[in-house]
Amino acid sequence: MPLVLIVYHSKTGNTEEMAKAVEEGVKSEGLNVVRKKVDRISFKDLLKADGIILGSPTYYGTMAAEMKAFLDRSVQYHGKLEGKVGAAFSSGGGLGGGVETTVLDMLKALLIHGMVIQGDLHGSHYGTGSIGRPNAAAKKECKRLGEKVARLIKRLGVF
Numbered sequence: 001m002p003l004v005l006i007v008y009h010s011k012t013g014n015t016e017e018m019a020k021a022v023e024e025g026v027k028s029e030g031l032n033v034v035r036k037k038v039d040r041i042s043f044k045d046l047l048k049a050d051g052i053i054l055g056s057p058t059y060y061g062t063m064a065a066e067m068k069a070f071l072d073r074s075v076q077y078h079g080k081l082e083g084k085v086g087a088a089f090s091s092g093g094g095l096g097g098g099v100e101t102t103v104l105d106m107l108k109a110l111l112i113h114g115m116v117i118q119g120d121l122h123g124s125h126y127g128t129g130s131i132g133r134p135n136a137a138a139k140k141e142c143k144r145l146g147e148k149v150a151r152l153i154k155r156l157g158v159f
């Protein structure tokens, strides 16, 4: 069974709520999920995963330092994540606060690892963004992100 890893940072719980909804989406497509805070990730987790979804709060228009440090450390696995499916989500404090740039910054790192990213015709085009405590609509978008990643993994047969 393919495995999706959800790696996130969250200080006040908003990104964590999003991560739980993303997890629900992946599970609803029948895939296995490991959801872990970024400081608990082992690189074995990364190598085992068929899909990797990153979540971070928006801090000064980009990802939290903890997520950036994790991505910088991932250089030791450069070349080993190629072809895996990736996605990202972020929680911000306000509209126009940089949630989309945060998502794109995380996606750039995944693309540099050679990963496969699917865009979205509707709603959040790059990945899921949410403001403050995620409401029902934001959670639905997060769930959809998880479903989309799971379906792409199945379609590509990358596991």
Ligand SMILES: Cc1cc2nc3c(=O)[nH]c(=O)nc-3n(C[C@H](O)[C@H](O)[C@H](O)COP(=O)(O)O)c2cc1C
Pocket (backbone or CB within 6 Å): 009, 010, 011, 012, 013, 014, 015, 016, 056, 057, 058, 059, 060, 061, 062, 091, 092, 093, 094, 095, 096, 097, 098, 099, 131, 132, 133
């Ligand atoms: C150091 C710091 C920087 C922040 N910078 C931004 C920002 O640039 N734009 C924004 O919309 N929100 C910003 N926020 C608000 C957080 O993104 C927001 O509260 C988020 O929901 C926190 O997620 P968490 O509950 O998962 O920790 C910042 C918060 C902190 C603590």
